[in-house]
Amino acid sequence: MAEKKDVWQGTLALMVLKTLDTLGPLHGYGIARRIEQTSGDLLAVNYGTLYPALLKLEQEGYISSEWGVSDHNRKAKYYKLTRAGKKQLEREAHEWEKTTAIVARFLAPGEEPS
Amino acid sequence: MRGLRAWLLRLAGSFHRERSEQELAEELRSHVELHVEDNLRRGMSPEEARRAALIKLGGVESIKGLYRERRGLPLFETLLQDMRFAFRMLRKNPGFTSVAVLTLALGIGANTAIFSVVNAVLLRPLRYENSARMITVHTKTAMFPTFELASSWPTFEAVRNRLDALEGALAYWNTSRTLTGQGEPAVLDTAGVSDDFFQQLGAQAENGRLLGPGDQKPGLDHVAVISDRLWRTRFGSDPAILGRQLILDKEVYTVVGVTAKNFRYPAPTDICVPLALTPEIEQNQTFFRFRIIGTLRQGKTLEQLRAQLGVIAPEFPKLQPRLGKDFKLTAQPLLENTVGDARENYLMLLGATAFVLLIACANLTSLLLARGWGRHREMAVRAALGASAGRLQRQCLVESCLLSLLGGAVGIGMAALGVQAFRALAPAGTPRLDEITADWMLLWFALGSSLVAGLLFGLVPSRHASRIAPIQILKVGGTGTIGSFFKVGNALVVVEVALAFVLLAGSTLMVQTLAHLVRQNPGFRTENVLTFDLPQSSVPTPMLRAEGALVDRQNQQLQEISELLRRVPGVSDVAAADHGVLNGMRYVHSGLELENVSDKALSDQHVLERYVSPGYFGILSVPLVRGRAFNERDARNAPKVIIINESMARRFWGRLDVLGKHVNLTINGKGSGWNEIVGVAADVRDADIQSNAEPEFFLAMSQWGVGSYHLFVRTERDPDALAAVISRQIWAHYPDQPVTHATTLRRTISQSIGEQRLYTVLLGIFAAVGVSLTLLGVYGIVSYSVNRRTREIGVRVALGARPSDVLRMVIRQGLVLIVTGAVIGLAAALAMTRFIAEELYGVKPNDPRTLLMAIVSILLVGGLACWTPARRAMRVDPMAALRYE
Numbered sequence: 001m002a003e004k005k006d007v008w009q010g011t012l013a014l015m016v017l018k019t020l021d022t023l024g025p026l027h028g029y030g031i032a033r034r035i036e037q038t039s040g041d042l043l044a045v046n047y048g049t050l051y052p053a054l055l056k057l058e059q060e061g062y063i064s065s066e067w068g069v070s071d072h073n074r075k076a077k078y079y080k081l082t083r084a085g086k087k088q089l090e091r092e093a094h095e096w097e098k099t100t101a102i103v104a105r106f107l108a109p110g111e112e113p114s
Numbered sequence: 115m116r117g118l119r120a121w122l123l124r125l126a127g128s129f130h131r132e133r134s135e136q137e138l139a140e141e142l143r144s145h146v147e148l149h150v151e152d153n154l155r156r157g158m159s160p161e162e163a164r165r166a167a168l169i170k171l172g173g174v175e176s177i178k179g180l181y182r183e184r185r186g187l188p189l190f191e192t193l194l195q196d197m198r199f200a201f202r203m204l205r206k207n208p209g210f211t212s213v214a215v216l217t218l219a220l221g222i223g224a225n226t227a228i229f230s231v232v233n234a235v236l237l238r239p240l241r242y243e244n245s246a247r248m249i250t251v252h253t254k255t256a257m258f259p260t261f262e263l264a265s266s267w268p269t270f271e272a273v274r275n276r277l278d279a280l281e282g283a284l285a286y287w288n289t290s291r292t293l294t295g296q297g298e299p300a301v302l303d304t305a306g307v308s309d310d311f312f313q314q315l316g317a318q319a320e321n322g323r324l325l326g327p328g329d330q331k332p333g334l335d336h337v338a339v340i341s342d343r344l345w346r347t348r349f350g351s352d353p354a355i356l357g358r359q360l361i362l363d364k365e366v367y368t369v370v371g372v373t374a375k376n377f378r379y380p381a382p383t384d385i386c387v388p389l390a391l392t393p394e395i396e397q398n399q400t401f402f403r404f405r406i407i408g409t410l411r412q413g414k415t416l417e418q419l420r421a422q423l424g425v426i427a428p429e430f431p432k433l434q435p436r437l438g439k440d441f442k443l444t445a446q447p448l449l450e451n452t453v454g455d456a457r458e459n460y461l462m463l464l465g466a467t468a469f470v471l472l473i474a475c476a477n478l479t480s481l482l483l484a485r486g487w488g489r490h491r492e493m494a495v496r497a498a499l500g501a502s503a504g505r506l507q508r509q510c511l512v513e514s515c516l517l518s519l520l521g522g523a524v525g526i527g528m529a530a531l532g533v534q535a536f537r538a539l540a541p542a543g544t545p546r547l548d549e550i551t552a553d554w555m556l557l558w559f560a561l562g563s564s565l566v567a568g569l570l571f572g573l574v575p576s577r578h579a580s581r582i583a584p585i586q587i588l589k590v591g592g593t594g595t596i597g598s599f600f601k602v603g604n605a606l607v608v609v610e611v612a613l614a615f616v617l618l619a620g621s622t623l624m625v626q627t628l629a630h631l632v633r634q635n636p637g638f639r640t641e642n643v644l645t646f647d648l649p650q651s652s653v654p655t656p657m658l659r660a661e662g663a664l665v666d667r668q669n670q671q672l673q674e675i676s677e678l679l680r681r682v683p684g685v686s687d688v689a690a691a692d693h694g695v696l697n698g699m700r701y702v703h704s705g706l707e708l709e710n711v712s713d714k715a716l717s718d719q720h721v722l723e724r725y726v727s728p729g730y731f732g733i734l735s736v737p738l739v740r741g742r743a744f745n746e747r748d749a750r751n752a753p754k755v756i757i758i759n760e761s762m763a764r765r766f767w768g769r770l771d772v773l774g775k776h777v778n779l780t781i782n783g784k785g786s787g788w789n790e791i792v793g794v795a796a797d798v799r800d801a802d803i804q805s806n807a808e809p810e811f812f813l814a815m816s817q818w819g820v821g822s823y824h825l826f827v828r829t830e831r832d833p834d835a836l837a838a839v840i841s842r843q844i845w846a847h848y849p850d851q852p853v854t855h856a857t858t859l860r861r862t863i864s865q866s867i868g869e870q871r872l873y874t875v876l877l878g879i880f881a882a883v884g885v886s887l888t889l890l891g892v893y894g895i896v897s898y899s900v901n902r903r904t905r906e907i908g909v910r911v912a913l914g915a916r917p918s919d920v921l922r923m924v925i926r927q928g929l930v931l932i933v934t935g936a937v938i939g940l941a942a943a944l945a946m947t948r949f950i951a952e953e954l955y956g957v958k959p960n961d962p963r964t965l966l967m968a969i970v971s972i973l974l975v976g977g978l979a980c981w982t983p984a985r986r987a988m989r990v991d992p993m994a995a996l997r998y999e
Contacts, residue, residue, distance in 0.1 A: 028141060046172025048172035048173070052184040060120045076148060077140075
């Protein structure tokens with residue numbers, strides 16, 4: 001549980017940014033659903049933990065929010081990627097790829113340097 | 115960048131909590147509704163759909179908690195809470211709050227005021243572009259062994275052209291010159307300046323241009339730049355000042371510029387003119403009149419400059435043996451040179467105010483401790499309800515910091531007033547006086563010292579408050595252990611008494627110094643004597659002395675002025691000398707030759723010289739112990755005569771009977787011929803009131819002439835009433851003759867000790883504040899401990915102790931602490947008063963009488979502080995005390 005949570009918090013911001021980048025403006029519930037659907041069961045945690053993360057991203061200026069109306073005529077708070085958010089997404093994605101590549105190389109079998 | 119933005123938003127988020135709380139609730143509600151709709155679409159029943167959505171969302175309160183932590187700055191929010199609480203507590207106890215705030219305001223205010231002065235005078239760079247690299251060069255020669263002299267022109271040339279450590283150097287020569295043709299004649303401080311003077315100092319012109327290299331050329335060198343101050347005061351800010359002709363010492367100069375308002379001359383200066391040097395002066399190795407300021411090259415150090423000066427210095431005595439083998443050129447940062455000995459005095463005052471602040475902090479510690487023990491039940495309840503020790507401690511620290519900030523705010527006001535008062539009281543010669551202002555630095559310093567003070571005096575009480583064991587206090591309903599309060603309280607009494615003792619001892623020494631100076635008798639009559647300067651026009655003294663006709667003319671003028679003034683009602687006598695008395699001025703003579711004295715070491719010594727009119731000794735009532743004073747028969751062509759003082763007679767001949775012996779002097783660089791000693795004058799303190807009489811000789815003005823001179827007028831009653839009448843009388847007959855520096859001898863004395871008086875008064879005030887605070891603090895601690903021990907005292911009385919036993923017990927316990935404090939203070943005072951030894955006069959730093967006085971005073975103060983609480987303890991009614999609590 002502990003390990004799973006760490007991963008969740010570390011990468012949640014990246015996932016939120018990517019989701020907003022792919023789907024455009026979206027409310028909190030929509031973002032949570034999307035992340036859950038994409039990741040399968042692996043990240044099945046409480047949706048509520050998403051909101052402090054959204055607040056943090058907004059305070060940092062990567063996303064902005066406003067109240068709007070959903071497809072089914074329901075009032076909801078919509079989040080949108082800002083320009084700074086787009087840049088941050090590129091940076092984070094790049095970092096992530098680099099990190100995973102390094103970790104993958106470590107874990108690859110039989111290639112001990114002599 | 116992002117982090118900062120987020121932090122600021124969170125800081126802002128700490129304030130409007132209500133709104134965002136509502137917004138989150140609404141967002142979560144809409145989240146649940148959206149989820150429910152989804153679930154309904156998937157075919158769940160409405161109850162099931164809502165239940166599933168809520169489960170998936172998780173605990174709403176924990177989300178809100180996480181969200182809240184993220185939205186604001188939790189630490190900051192509790193700090194705000196603590197501050198609101200602290201404010202309420204302070205408002206509830208106005209008595210405690212005002213005593214605490216006032217105590218701190220005194221400490222912080224005094225500290226901040228003196229720091230502002232120290233900052234403006236000692237720390238802030240001078241207002242020149244390269245001020246950090248600017249240095250002065252001085253000359254030390256065996257000709258004047260105790261002085262740091264200005265330099266000769268050949269020295270300046272060498273310093274400017276041959277030293278690699280300097281980027282450039284300037285020289286100036288300040289003299290007084292007389293401005294005429296513009297209403298009443300005036301004497302102006304005139305600087306002759308080298309060609310790059312203004313450029314080196316980075317000066318700007320407010321009007322016209324400044325002086326530069328082209329202005330030195332003969333024929334073109336009669337141009338002048340005037341100071342902004344002179345332009346405003348003397349010329350009423352006349353916009354047509356450029357091109358105006360000024361008559362200075364009867365020579366005509368054309369004004370070409372005015373220096374900018376913010377430009378500070380290195381020495382007080384009204385007018386600048388190009389240095390016009392005769393070939394003789396350019397070669398003269400002993401004409402020590404040029405002040406040198408240099409700028410160190412980037413990357414070069416003062417040490418390197420000193421080394422280079424050490425290399426060139428030995429060349430000068432080879433050209434002029436009179437300079438002596440030990441001829442030296444010394445360098446010093448310009449700032450240090452400007453500030454001079456004011457440094458030690460200011461640091462002494464700063465130390466004194468630091469002591470006052472420490473005493474204030476000790477007082478506050480005891481006040482807070484006492485109050486903390488009064489609040490132990492509240493603290494215990496809070497601890498029992500779950501407040502952590504850290505939180506309780508923080509709460510206490512916030513309270514103490516708030517108190518000290520309030521104290522600091524009041525202190526800033528006091529400091530600003532104090533700085534104004536300092537400027538008003540400081541004697542005119544105080545370095546950088548006009549730069550001492552209440553500025554931002556004062557605010558920051560007050561803020562900083564308040565916070566440090568708040569932490570300092572809050573630390574111990576807050577630790578005590580947070581260490582309360584709630585169960586013990588709440589269960590027993592008693593007071594908990596109080597022993598630790600006594601321990602801390604005792605330590606505070608000792609510290610306060612020790613600090614107050616040092617202040618008391620230091621200020622007593624200074625007061626005694628001032629008293630000695632005020633009572634010091636110069637050895638002659640100083641009451642009812644008016645003095646004036648009568649500056650004479652350009653004819654330099656050497657030339658005047660060479661020209662018999664000029665001497666005669668001056669004698670005649672002096673004669674006429676004396677006659678004129680003697681006829682003024684209320685004037686009883688008139689006399690003259692080449693320079694005034696008691697103002698610290700010394701004219702030093704070297705190059706003596708004494709009849710019957712072959713000891714070269716003796717005749718190489720320096721003595722003071724003074725040219726006087728026949729009435730000089732009479733008007734000051736200086737007795738002649740042998741022979742006679744000068745008289746009218748000592749004319750220019752009569753045999754040359756000399757009068758010496760007792761010290762000189764004893765120094766060179768070992769006795770007073772030296773009439774008829776002869777002295778050969780060096781006047782204008784050559785031998786004067788033999789002068790016969792016709793009188794021996796009593797030793798008096800004529801140069802300044804502090805110094806004992808030094809060997810000195812007197813020559814007759816009428817035989818040598820003196821150039822500018824100083825007039826003494828004895829009056830029959832209030833001298834000040836006659837000053838204006840006398841100036842007008844002189845102007846009526848000599849319209850071009852400036853009459854300046856009108857004052858009385860008494861005032862000259864009082865001005866000469868102006869600085870000592872200022873420092874003594876300030877130190878006295880700080881000591882008084884420190885001692886009063888100590889009185890208050892000791893009183894507070896003793897009363898508090900008596901209150902806490904009411905029950906114990908009641909038991910003692912019930913068991914048969916008499917009231918006098920109780921009184922003795924309280925006073926004895928208090929006095930043990932006070933004596934301990936005094937002993938520590940005594941040791942500290944013995945160690946520290948050495949540092950003010952140079953400021954003292956007539957009293958030694960370890961003067962036993964002073965220390966005894968301080969000990970008695972501190973014991974009296976301590977006894978007084980214990981007396982009232984002890985009386986209260988004595989009257990404790992055992993029945994009431996045992997029912998207490």
